[in-house]
Amino acid sequence: MMTETAIPTIYKGLAGVVVDTTAISKVVPETNSLTYRGYAVQDLAAHCSFEQVAYLLWNGELPTDAQLALFTQRERAARRADRSLLSLVTKLPENCHPMDVVRTAISYLGAEDPEEDDNTPAANRAKAVRMMAVLPTIVAADHRRRRGLDPIAPHSHLGFAENFLHMCFGEVPAPELVKAFEVSLILYAEHSFNASTFAARVVTSTLSDIYSAVTAAIGALKGPLHGGANEAVMHHMLEIGDPALAEQWLLGKLAAKHKVMGFGHRVYKNGDSRVPTMKQAFLDVAARTDGDKWVRMYDILEKTMNEATGIKPNLDFPTGPAYYLMGFDIEVFTPIFVMSRITGWTAHIIEQGESNALIRPLSEYTGVGQRSVMRFAPVSTC
Numbered sequence: 001m002m003t004e005t006a007i008p009t010i011y012k013g014l015a016g017v018v019v020d021t022t023a024i025s026k027v028v029p030e031t032n033s034l035t036y037r038g039y040a041v042q043d044l045a046a047h048c049s050f051e052q053v054a055y056l057l058w059n060g061e062l063p064t065d066a067q068l069a070l071f072t073q074r075e076r077a078a079r080r081a082d083r084s085l086l087s088l089v090t091k092l093p094e095n096c097h098p099m100d101v102v103r104t105a106i107s108y109l110g111a112e113d114p115e116e117d118d119n120t121p122a123a124n125r126a127k128a129v130r131m132m133a134v135l136p137t138i139v140a141a142d143h144r145r146r147r148g149l150d151p152i153a154p155h156s157h158l159g160f161a162e163n164f165l166h167m168c169f170g171e172v173p174a175p176e177l178v179k180a181f182e183v184s185l186i187l188y189a190e191h192s193f194n195a196s197t198f199a200a201r202v203v204t205s206t207l208s209d210i211y212s213a214v215t216a217a218i219g220a221l222k223g224p225l226h227g228g229a230n231e232a233v234m235h236h237m238l239e240i241g242d243p244a245l246a247e248q249w250l251l252g253k254l255a256a257k258h259k260v261m262g263f264g265h266r267v268y269k270n271g272d273s274r275v276p277t278m279k280q281a282f283l284d285v286a287a288r289t290d291g292d293k294w295v296r297m298y299d300i301l302e303k304t305m306n307e308a309t310g311i312k313p314n315l316d317f318p319t320g321p322a323y324y325l326m327g328f329d330i331e332v333f334t335p336i337f338v339m340s341r342i343t344g345w346t347a348h349i350i351e352q353g354e355s356n357a358l359i360r361p362l363s364e365y366t367g368v369g370q371r372s373v374m375r376f377a378p379v380s381t382c
């Protein structure tokens, strides 16, 4: 008599599976809310600097004035990229994606760190600050070299967001633009067990080092189903060109069963908690930069998608045109996401290390049954 083995339930893409606990952030799709260490992300975006949020993610509490002063001093002191790192960046092909540059830069930082394998929380926090501090210098230098411009050195008297904008454009833009940019960094900083964070936790779970984990996370974020969507959104908007064509374009995409980038989310099925705040930031940028055309296109795409499918925009939808209007080249959008999410990734790397279990799920084998190799074995000559 044949015995049938039960096929286990497969949770494709780990959808709906709770794999661990975390004290870093909480996503509640039912109420469209997101908190970092208990604080609503909208409140953090309205009242805090990105540096305060980074400190919060790493330390569990917002900093006191004295703690912030010390943290800021450390971050500002670590902004300079050494000559060999900058020269490595200039050697990479100009037509490679800037995410490849960022991934390579993090790898380099690991290779040159004599304490790469010190995975204590204190060592990892110090490494996280250094990565956060130097990444904008790399991203800005790469952005400029693609425009045929020399890099601009970081300034230690400017805040994180202002300094990055200055290194990219040679000036600090209007305060409203700086604020909108900083809001985007705060909203991008952390989002529980998303694909890139999970990739970082998987690598950490093998007791590998923080640089390897961040490198893996960058690879995961690059994909258009994750962070790469902010670039895809703007490519789509440019392809549409005229708001009057947006409805027809979107319906055509849906009819062809294509994904519309910047819409949908694995966890939020009724809207992304961060979108209203980022939409406002986008409107603020558009008001200062003659961006009305993109606002009209945004509204038509959102309305048409909602009417046709009920699917709502995710955070990458407003950040795409907001970054475009701020003057960034499109391929730098996802590296900017890295500059922010490095804080969330490293907080998770530290948390995973503090309560580690090797992450190694099971699979259900569906290939051919066991068979003999003998038919292919060489005939013995002796």
Ligand SMILES: CC(=O)SCCNC(=O)CCNC(=O)[C@H](O)C(C)(C)COP(=O)(O)OP(=O)(O)OC[C@H]1O[C@@H](n2cnc3c(N)ncnc32)[C@H](O)[C@@H]1OP(=O)(O)O
Residues within 6 Å of the ligand: 013, 224, 225, 226, 227, 229, 258, 259, 260, 261, 262, 263, 264, 265, 266, 267, 311, 314, 315, 316
């Ligand atoms: C910061 C971030 O990473 S936010 C996410 C950024 N990514 C994007 O914007 C890419 C576009 N969006 C998507 O591909 C998806 O919505 C994802 C990958 C983000 C989440 O998807 P999942 O939870 O895996 O849902 P899935 O992709 O299976 O979609 C469910 C259904 O909605 C449809 N759907 C979901 N998103 C979209 C979309 N953006 N455009 C068109 N249809 C969509 C799917 O085609 C599918 O339809 P079906 O059931 O008829 O096959």
Ligand SMILES: O=C([O-])CC(=O)C(=O)O
Residues within 6 Å of the ligand: 188, 190, 191, 193, 194, 195, 226, 265, 266, 267, 314, 315
């Ligand atoms: O949570 C996710 O799956 C994707 C996302 O929005 C993020 O990483 O910010």
